[in-house]
Amino acid sequence: DVKVTQSSRYLVKRTGEKVFLECVQDMDHENMFWYRQDPGLGLRLIYFSYDVKMKEKGDIPEGYSVSREKKERFSLILESASTNQTSMYLCASSLLQAAGPYEQYFGPGTRLTVT
Amino acid sequence: GENVEQHPSTLSVQEGDSAVIKCTYSDSASNYFPWYKQELGKRPQLIIDIRSNVGEKKDQRIAVTLNKTAKHFSLHITETQPEDSAVYFCAAKRSRRALTFGSGTRLQVQP
Numbered sequence: 001d002v003k004v005t006q007s008s009r010y011l012v013k014r015t016g017e018k019v020f021l022e023c024v025q026d027m028d029h030e031n032m033f034w035y036r037q038d039p040g041l042g043l044r045l046i047y048f049s050y051d052v053k054m055k056e057k058g059d060i061p062e063g064y065s066v067s068r069e070k071k072e073r074f075s076l077i078l079e080s081a082s083t084n085q086t087s088m089y090l091c092a093s094s095l096l097q098a099a100g101p102y103e104q105y106f107g108p109g110t111r112l113t114v115t
Numbered sequence: 116g117e118n119v120e121q122h123p124s125t126l127s128v129q130e131g132d133s134a135v136i137k138c139t140y141s142d143s144a145s146n147y148f149p150w151y152k153q154e155l156g157k158r159p160q161l162i163i164d165i166r167s168n169v170g171e172k173k174d175q176r177i178a179v180t181l182n183k184t185a186k187h188f189s190l191h192i193t194e195t196q197p198e199d200s201a202v203y204f205c206a207a208k209r210s211r212r213a214l215t216f217g218s219g220t221r222l223q224v225q226p
Binding site: 031033035040041042043044045048050056058059090094096102103104106107108109 | 116121124147149157158159160161164204208212213214215216217218219
């Protein structure tokens, strides 16, 4: 069974702290993604990675960085957390196949509150 | 880049009625259009998808239609049931790897 896990379901951090969100998948997927989910804004792509040590910016990368040192693990880093980064963060993974399937499998999400 | 607009933002129907959610996309090169369902407190899950070489696809009570000329696609749910209540997201595949999602539709099925 497909499995994507995230390190925390709930996280509370202070403004200015460095925050690490971790995602692990056990499906040997090449692609991994980080989204943030806010009411009325849908799922917005922050960064994605298609291979170890490879990354591409999504639509809203400002204030975030990522790390992928191993195929199964993709970390999202908030260098200096701010209150406008309070959100639900979702990780996802998918196969890298030119002809599909393209299904993305999501983790349970981390609800981050920055105070 | 790709832009996906989704309407309506909320939809309330009576059990047994049909529900339709519509999306438009901007990039004519997009070739894959999935729909994800997110139940309250749960992760999004793929429910149906369509590729650009197909105009319609059905899976039991759900169907998706695609109009490439007009750059819009729709999700149709027939004979709605309370368990269909959820947030639905459309998406368009913008590159070899990434999806662009719509803003979501909260569907409520009234028993």
